Amino acid sequence: MSKNVHHLLGIKGLEKGQIETILDTATNFSELLQAPVKKTPALRDITIANLFFENSTRTRVSFELAEKRLGADIINFSSSSSSVKKGETLIDTVNNILSMKVDMVVMRHPAPGACLFLSKHINAQIVNAGDGTHEHPTQALLDAFSIKQKLGDISGKKVVIVGDIKHSRVALSNIYCLKMLGAEVMVCGPATLIPKHIEKLGVKISYNLDEALKWCDVANMLRIQLERQDQRFFPSLREYSTLYGLDLNRLNKLDKEITIMHPGPINRGVEISSDVADSQHSIILQQVENGVAVRMSVLFLLAQHKL
Amino acid sequence: MPNKGKILLSLDHTKLILKRFALELIEKHQSFDETAIIGLQPRGIELANALRLEIENLIGRSIKFGELDHTFFRDDIGRGEIHIPKPSKINFSTESLNIIIVDDVLFTGRSVRSAIDAVMSFGRPKRIELLVLVERLFERELPIKPDYYGVLVDSRNTNNYVRVEWEASNEVQVWLLENKDHE
Numbered sequence: 139m140s141k142n143v144h145h146l147l148g149i150k151g152l153e154k155g156q157i158e159t160i161l162d163t164a165t166n167f168s169e170l171l172q173a174p175v176k177k178t179p180a181l182r183d184i185t186i187a188n189l190f191f192e193n194s195t196r197t198r199v200s201f202e203l204a205e206k207r208l209g210a211d212i213i214n215f216s217s218s219s220s221s222v223k224k225g226e227t228l229i230d231t232v233n234n235i236l237s238m239k240v241d242m243v244v245m246r247h248p249a250p251g252a253c254l255f256l257s258k259h260i261n262a263q264i265v266n267a268g269d270g271t272h273e274h275p276t277q278a279l280l281d282a283f284s285i286k287q288k289l290g291d292i293s294g295k296k297v298v299i300v301g302d303i304k305h306s307r308v309a310l311s312n313i314y315c316l317k318m319l320g321a322e323v324m325v326c327g328p329a330t331l332i333p334k335h336i337e338k339l340g341v342k343i344s345y346n347l348d349e350a351l352k353w354c355d356v357a358n359m360l361r362i363q364l365e366r367q368d369q370r371f372f373p374s375l376r377e378y379s380t381l382y383g384l385d386l387n388r389l390n391k392l393d394k395e396i397t398i399m400h401p402g403p404i405n406r407g408v409e410i411s412s413d414v415a416d417s418q419h420s421i422i423l424q425q426v427e428n429g430v431a432v433r434m435s436v437l438f439l440l441a442q443h444k445l
Numbered sequence: 446m447p448n449k450g451k452i453l454l455s456l457d458h459t460k461l462i463l464k465r466f467a468l469e470l471i472e473k474h475q476s477f478d479e480t481a482i483i484g485l486q487p488r489g490i491e492l493a494n495a496l497r498l499e500i501e502n503l504i505g506r507s508i509k510f511g512e513l514d515h516t517f518f519r520d521d522i523g524r525g526e527i528h529i530p531k532p533s534k535i536n537f538s539t540e541s542l543n544i545i546i547v548d549d550v551l552f553t554g555r556s557v558r559s560a561i562d563a564v565m566s567f568g569r570p571k572r573i574e575l576l577v578l579v580e581r582l583f584e585r586e587l588p589i590k591p592d593y594y595g596v597l598v599d600s601r602n603t604n605n606y607v608r609v610e611w612e613a614s615n616e617v618q619v620w621l622l623e624n625k626d627h628e
Contacts, residue, residue, distance in 0.1 A: 159529060166530040170517065174538070175566035178517035208517075441523045 144443050145257045145264040146436055148273035149314040157318060161283050164428070164435035171207070171431055181441050182209040186242040187235050190267070191217040191228075194246055196402050196426055197267050197276070201244050204433035213240065228252065229259050236262050242440065245269075250307075263440050271305050271366060277401050278311035280432040282319060284425045285356055288397050293320030298350045300326045300382060301360035301409050304333050305367065308401045309360060313339050326350040327382060330371040347382050351392055358399040359384055359410045375408055385411035389419065397421055453579065453607065454596055454619035462595040466576060467499035469593060470545065479571070480543040481509035485560050486516075486531040489548035491611040492578055496547060509542070511535035518559035518566075533563075540568030549609040551577040554589035579607050579619060 149157070170176065186205050190198055198214075205212045215235065217223070222231055232243060244265045245253055250272035257264045268274040286292050297316050303309045303325045316323050317340055324342040325332055337343060344350040351357060362378065372378045384398065398410070398420040406412045415422060454462070474480040477500065484493025490512050497510050516530035546560050561573055580594035583601050598607060598621065608620045 163530055166514065166517070166532065169533060170566065173566050174540075174568055178566070179562070180517045180519070180522045184523070438517070438522070442527045443523070 144440055145253070145266075146275055146440060147253050147257060147264065147266050149275045149278050149311045149318070150273065152275075152318075154318050157279070157282070157315060160279055160432065160435050160439060161286060163439060164279075164283050164432045167207075167434040167438075168428065168431040177207050177209060179209040180438055181205070184208075184241045184441055185211040185213070185239060186244060186437070187213045187215060187232075187240045188267075189215045189217075189232065189235070189243055189245045189247075191222070191245070191247045191252075192268070194267070196429065197246065197274075200426070200429040201265075201267060201276075201433050204430050204437060205244075207430065208434055208437060210242075210437070213238075228256065232256060232260050232262075236260060242437070265436065265440065268307055270307065271310075271363075272307050273311045273314075274307040274401075275311050275315075276429070276433055276436060277308050278315035279436065280425055280429045281308075281312055281358065281399060281401070282315050283428050283432050284399065284421055285316075285321075285397070287424070287428065288421055289355065292316065294322070295356060296322045296324070296354045297356045297358060298324040298326050298344070298354040299358045299360065300347060300350065300384070302331045302362045302371075303327055303336065303360070304331045304371075305363040306360050308358075312358065313341055317341075324350055324353060328372050328378070347384070348388065348391070351384075351388060351396065354396055356397045356399060357384065358401070360401065361403060361405055361409060379408050383407070383409055383411065384414050386413045386417070389414060389417075395419060399425060402426070450608070450620040450622035452618060453598065453621045454617075456616065456618065459578075459595070459617045459619065462578065463495055463499050466496055466593055466595070467503055470496075470500060470576075471503060474543060474545075477504060477508040479541070480545065481511060481537065481539070482545050482547060483511040483513045483535065483564065485546060485548040485556065486512060486514040486533070488550075488609060489546075491617070492549050492609070493547035495617070496576070509537055511537070513546075513560060513563055515556060515559040515563040518562040520555060520559065535567050538568040539564055539570045541571050542568075544570045544573045545576055546573060547576045549577065550579045550581060550607045551575070551589075551591050551594070552581050552584050552607075554585045554587040557589050558587050578609060581607065 188201055242263045244267050246267040247269050250270035252269045253264050253266040266275055289295055299309050313323050324344055326344045326347055400422045404415055482493055482497055484490040501507055512534040514531045514533045516528045544564055574592040576593040577591045578595040580591050580597050582597055582599045606622055608622055610618045
């Protein structure tokens, strides 16, 4: 990779115009994915390594499919079945993979900043597929794409992000992305799961789900990230679900229709009830579908050094 | 408006060519029941539209028409120039249809090669034909020839290029310019 290397490390490093280019290009890919032949040879001379140091279903499958649809060669790697278990460092692992002539690395890692760190030490383009509690840029992009697809525009729309804001990379990337595109953003959850000073990012805060739902056009429900919590942030899941779980009763009390999103995986009956997750208000499966087009767009533009 | 060039085709001449294209296409494809016209983004769209109007006037009914972006099928992605796709609008399957790909200038043939791939992703056409307003001779990098062309230009070993400018769907100026840097 001899030219200026470009990466997608987070939404924070992007400009509004770049986000718009990604979303516009994703529209083209979304149309292509509806055509009988869903493949293009655009990245046929590019090799991409998917390095997943943390569990993933959607993101991993979605990236893999996006890469295959673009004709790239791919290598899949997961830490559980690799030499990382034998004590190899991140840089050594990646450099060994890169020595086999890999152009791009899609990485998920439990440490915040892992992708930034890697981008400074290795000679390949990095796409952040989630780094700890920091950012998950492609999720925010596909969320923005899905809101735009459903509501026509993002500017001026009111989006509430509900749940474990403190441990959520999806929340942070979504806040950056939605604010940049002109939406109003609110975070809602128990005080213990709302980071201090988050209002400095220009978001509203609510501790009452019913009030937040009344205010919003879109509610993005987040999972409680028990795997990142080393202490108890609320008395019980049952109490959390009573206060912050979205069920049909809560929705029916509203005098308007709102759009329900969830980045997955869903804990049915905790942050969202089954009748809401499977209802017509929910665009959860459209988000997953759009993920492929948005990731194709990101990879396609990165390959051209456009990001 | 370019300042260092000569006009290759006058407006009247272009109108005659459009009429000729329409008549030739009707002669070959008759009712257009199994034929569609597809303009290439970005610069083939105006010509394709003008041609569609001409044909529809002559046969008295509407024909299948699409706009195609072939960016994702190019062979030069990541090799310098940045390509941002424009929308494709093809609301029909190309399966078993005669497809007429329309572009303004045929130069290296690489765009047409990627356009053929792009058309194939919408189905398996019965036949694909190529129609261009300006055929630049001896400049091909791939074995591709137009089935219909408006005018031939030989600009071998010069730095010249051809620019087709549309003002309205039937108002066109075709220029031969001396220096590529003008674009």
